[in-house]
Amino acid sequence: MIGRLFSLVIDCPSPSALAGFYQELLSLTRVAESAHHVVLGSATGPECVVLQRVADFRPPRWPDPDRPQQMHLDVMVPNLDVAEVAVLGLGASLLEGSDKPIGFRVYADPVGHPFCLVTPESVTHPV
Numbered sequence: 001m002i003g004r005l006f007s008l009v010i011d012c013p014s015p016s017a018l019a020g021f022y023q024e025l026l027s028l029t030r031v032a033e034s035a036h037h038v039v040l041g042s043a044t045g046p047e048c049v050v051l052q053r054v055a056d057f058r059p060p061r062w063p064d065p066d067r068p069q070q071m072h073l074d075v076m077v078p079n080l081d082v083a084e085v086a087v088l089g090l091g092a093s094l095l096e097g098s099d100k101p102i103g104f105r106v107y108a109d110p111v112g113h114p115f116c117l118v119t120p121e122s123v124t125h126p127v
Helices: 015-026 080-089
Strands: 004-012 029-033 037-042 045-053 071-076 104-108 114-118
Touching: 004 015, 015 029, 015 037, 015 045, 080 104, 080 114
Parallel strands: 004 045, 071 114
Antiparallel strands: 004 071, 029 037, 037 045, 104 114
C-alpha cells in the first residue's frame, strides 16, 4: 500500500455556494472553510470532499473533451519520498513545479490525470 484516499478536490467558482449541494447529496458537514476552500467531512472517516475556488472557472461539458472533468484525488502518505518512488514505479510522472520536500506533490497518472500525494502537515483540516 502506498497511501489512502484522503480527499476528492472539486474545482468550482464559489466553494461556499456549491458546498450546500454536496452536503445534502453526500450527507456531509462543513469542517473547514476559507475564501478559497470548503472542506466537507463525515463522522465515519477522515475522507472528505474539498471544494476549491478556481479563477475564470469554465464548467465541464459532458462528454466534450474540450471541457473535461475538473476533479483530482488527494492521497495521504506518511512519507513523500518513499511514496514518490512507488507511484513513479507504477507509471506516474511528477508534474513541473511540484518537487516540494514536504507537504504535497502533484503527479499525473499514466494517462495524464492529476493527483496529489499529501502528508498530514500539509492539510488544514483533521486527518
